[in-house]
Amino acid sequence: MISVKNLYHSYNNDKNYQVKNVSFEVNEGEIFGFLGPSGAGKSTTQNILTGLLRIQKGEAIVAGYNVRDMSKEMFNKIGMSFEQSNVYSKLTAKENLDFYRKLFDVPTRDSIELLKLVGLEGKENIKAGNFSKGMKHRLTFARSMINNPKLWFLDEPTTGLDPSIAANIKSIIKEKNREGVTVFLTTHNMFIADELCDRVAFIVDGEIKLIDSPKNLKLQYGDKLVEVEYVKEGEIITEKLSTVLEKDKKSLQNIISRYEIRTMHTKEATLEEIFIKVTGRGLI
Amino acid sequence: MLKRIWIIFLRDLKVNLKDFLSLYIIIVPIIIAILINIFTPSINDTTINLALLKCENQEMIDYLEQFAHIELFDTVEEVKKRVEKRDNIIGILPEAKKHYIMTQGNEPEVIVEYAKLLKTFYELDIKMDDTNAEIIEFGRKVPPLKKTLVNLSILFISILGGMLITLNIIEEKMDNTISAxxxxxxxxxxFLIGKSILGIFFSVFGSIALIFITGFREINILKLLLVILISSILSILLGIVQGLTNDDVMNAAGSVKLLFLPLIGGVLAIEMLGDKWQKFFYWDPFYWAYKGNDLVLSGTGTWSELLIYAGIIFILSVIVYVFIAKSIRKGLE
Known part of the structure; x- marks a missing residue:
C-alpha cells in the first residue's frame, strides 16, 4: 500500500536533512507504526506521503500513486487524522463534516453516524470553536473516516484524550483494520503502538533504525526471565529465574509448590525499553 | 471542480453571514450609497428655497417654481418663523403692490442675490424664451461630485471584496484547515477560486446596488461589469496573498489598508493633477479602473475605449501576480 525508497527531505533545501535515506514498505491491511521522539522526522515523512510536503529526493508510492506526480483522486482513497485538531471553529460539528463530505467523489459516511461513533452524540449542532481540545481531536478523527479510506494516516490519534475515549478510538482503529483498512500510525506512544501495530519502524534523527513486529522485537530484545517474590519462613525473597534453563525451571516449580507467592512477572521488554536499547534515545 | 468551488463559496457565505466584521463589510456598499445620496443632492437640487404666501399671487408661485423650491404658508408670521430656522430659505412677501425679500441676514450672498434676480425677472416678465444664451454641452449628464464619489466607492468596494477573501483565508489559517x-x-x-467567488460577487453586487441606489440607473451595466470584474482581479490577488501571509485579522487589515494609497493616488492624479503628471500614474491599475468607471458613469465610454483600459488593468494585474505567485504557492503548503 505504501512503498518508500531512499527518501530525503530538508526544510532548507540544503544537505541538513530532517529525513535521511528512509525506506520501508507498508503491506495492504496491516497497521504500521512509525515511532520516534518529537522532531525525529515522523510527521515530515507522513506529510511527504500525503502530499502536504513536496517530495525532494527519493521515491514514494502511496495507494498506487506516485507521490512525485500525485493525482488528486488519490485523496478519495486516503484519510488523515492530524495531531493538531484542524476543524472550522465557526461551523458546528455536523456542518464541519457535511462540508468535507461534499469534497469527495466517493460515497461518504453519514455525519451524525460518525459523530456518534467518536462519542460526540448530541453535540452535532455545537460550534467546534466551543469544543474542548479532546472533542476537537475526536471531530478531526471522525472527519478522517468520512470518505471510507483504504489507507488511513493517523498522527497521534489518542494524544490528549482521557483513557476511556482513547480506548474507544483504539477499538475503532482495530475495527477499521479488521475491515481491511491499512493504517499508518505515527506516534511516540509505545503502548498504543504495542497494542495496535503489526509492525513498527523506529525513527530517530530522520533515520529508520529498525523495522519489525512488536512480538519479534520483544523476543529478540527481551530477557527470558521470571521475577518471583515469595515468602519463605516469614521472610520475603525475590529471585530472577530463567525460563530457558532447566535448573531455573525446576526451581520455579519448587517455589510455586512450596511457598506463598506474592508476585510473579515475566521480564519481557517493553517496546519503549527496546526503543531505548536500539536507538540510545528516549521517546520524549 | 465547479461543484467544489460552489461548496467552498457556500461555506464562506454561511460563515460570513454569521460573522459581525464580514457582515459589516457586506452591507458597506448600501451604507456608502445612502451617504452619497444624503450628502450629494442631484444637480436639479442645486437651487434655493423660497417661502411664499399661499393664495397671495398664484402666477408668481408658478413662475418661481420653475427655478426654486417653494414652500407655502398661510400667514406672514408663519413665513417669518420658517425663515428664522437654521437652513437657508428666503421669504418673498407682498407689500403694497410690490414684494420684499425677508432673510435672517446670515445666508450666503449668492443665495440672496439669486432670490433677488428671480423676483426681478418675474416683475419684468422675463421668460425662458427671452434668453439668447447659446449652450455648448460637454455631454455630461450626471453631477460631477456624485460621479466622483460613486466611482471612488466602486473601487473601494472591490478592495473590500479582497478584504473578504483575506478574512476567509485567515479563518482557514487560524483553524489550520488548509492542510485538511x-x-x-x-x-x-x-480552493483559491472558491475562496475568491465571494469577493467577486461582493464587488459586482455591491457596485450594482451602489449604482442603483445613487440613481445611475441609465448607465450600461455590461460596460460597468467589464471594468468591475477586471479591476477586481487585483483586489482578489492581493486579498489572497494577504490572507496567506498574515496570521491574524488585524495584521491583514493593516496590510490591506496600504492598497488605499494607490487607489487614492490614482483618483487624485485624474481629478487634480495636470496632463504632464498623468504618466507617473500609468503603473497604477486603480488609475485605469477609475478612468474606465468614469467613462461608464458619464455614459460616454465606448466599448473599444473600455476594452483598452480593461486590457491595461489586466496586464498590470498579471505583472502583480508574477511578483506574488511564489507567496501564494508557499502559503498554500
Missing part, C-alpha cells in the same frame, strides 16, 4: 482541504480531491486552484 489539501487532503481532499480539491486542487489548490479550485
Amino acid at each position: 482541504i489539501n487532503l481532499t480531491p480539491t486542487t489548490r486552484l479550485t
Whole structure:
C-alpha cells in the first residue's frame, strides 16, 4: 500500500536533512507504526506521503500513486487524522463534516453516524470553536473516516484524550483494520503502538533504525526471565529465574509448590525499553 | 471542480453571514450609497428655497417654481418663523403692490442675490424664451461630485471584496484547515477560486446596488461589469496573498489598508493633477479602473475605449501576480 525508497527531505533545501535515506514498505491491511521522539522526522515523512510536503529526493508510492506526480483522486482513497485538531471553529460539528463530505467523489459516511461513533452524540449542532481540545481531536478523527479510506494516516490519534475515549478510538482503529483498512500510525506512544501495530519502524534523527513486529522485537530484545517474590519462613525473597534453563525451571516449580507467592512477572521488554536499547534515545 | 468551488463559496457565505466584521463589510456598499445620496443632492437640487404666501399671487408661485423650491404658508408670521430656522430659505412677501425679500441676514450672498434676480425677472416678465444664451454641452449628464464619489466607492468596494477573501483565508489559517482541504480531491486552484467567488460577487453586487441606489440607473451595466470584474482581479490577488501571509485579522487589515494609497493616488492624479503628471500614474491599475468607471458613469465610454483600459488593468494585474505567485504557492503548503 505504501512503498518508500531512499527518501530525503530538508526544510532548507540544503544537505541538513530532517529525513535521511528512509525506506520501508507498508503491506495492504496491516497497521504500521512509525515511532520516534518529537522532531525525529515522523510527521515530515507522513506529510511527504500525503502530499502536504513536496517530495525532494527519493521515491514514494502511496495507494498506487506516485507521490512525485500525485493525482488528486488519490485523496478519495486516503484519510488523515492530524495531531493538531484542524476543524472550522465557526461551523458546528455536523456542518464541519457535511462540508468535507461534499469534497469527495466517493460515497461518504453519514455525519451524525460518525459523530456518534467518536462519542460526540448530541453535540452535532455545537460550534467546534466551543469544543474542548479532546472533542476537537475526536471531530478531526471522525472527519478522517468520512470518505471510507483504504489507507488511513493517523498522527497521534489518542494524544490528549482521557483513557476511556482513547480506548474507544483504539477499538475503532482495530475495527477499521479488521475491515481491511491499512493504517499508518505515527506516534511516540509505545503502548498504543504495542497494542495496535503489526509492525513498527523506529525513527530517530530522520533515520529508520529498525523495522519489525512488536512480538519479534520483544523476543529478540527481551530477557527470558521470571521475577518471583515469595515468602519463605516469614521472610520475603525475590529471585530472577530463567525460563530457558532447566535448573531455573525446576526451581520455579519448587517455589510455586512450596511457598506463598506474592508476585510473579515475566521480564519481557517493553517496546519503549527496546526503543531505548536500539536507538540510545528516549521517546520524549 | 465547479461543484467544489460552489461548496467552498457556500461555506464562506454561511460563515460570513454569521460573522459581525464580514457582515459589516457586506452591507458597506448600501451604507456608502445612502451617504452619497444624503450628502450629494442631484444637480436639479442645486437651487434655493423660497417661502411664499399661499393664495397671495398664484402666477408668481408658478413662475418661481420653475427655478426654486417653494414652500407655502398661510400667514406672514408663519413665513417669518420658517425663515428664522437654521437652513437657508428666503421669504418673498407682498407689500403694497410690490414684494420684499425677508432673510435672517446670515445666508450666503449668492443665495440672496439669486432670490433677488428671480423676483426681478418675474416683475419684468422675463421668460425662458427671452434668453439668447447659446449652450455648448460637454455631454455630461450626471453631477460631477456624485460621479466622483460613486466611482471612488466602486473601487473601494472591490478592495473590500479582497478584504473578504483575506478574512476567509485567515479563518482557514487560524483553524489550520488548509492542510485538511489539501487532503481532499480539491486542487489548490479550485480552493483559491472558491475562496475568491465571494469577493467577486461582493464587488459586482455591491457596485450594482451602489449604482442603483445613487440613481445611475441609465448607465450600461455590461460596460460597468467589464471594468468591475477586471479591476477586481487585483483586489482578489492581493486579498489572497494577504490572507496567506498574515496570521491574524488585524495584521491583514493593516496590510490591506496600504492598497488605499494607490487607489487614492490614482483618483487624485485624474481629478487634480495636470496632463504632464498623468504618466507617473500609468503603473497604477486603480488609475485605469477609475478612468474606465468614469467613462461608464458619464455614459460616454465606448466599448473599444473600455476594452483598452480593461486590457491595461489586466496586464498590470498579471505583472502583480508574477511578483506574488511564489507567496501564494508557499502559503498554500
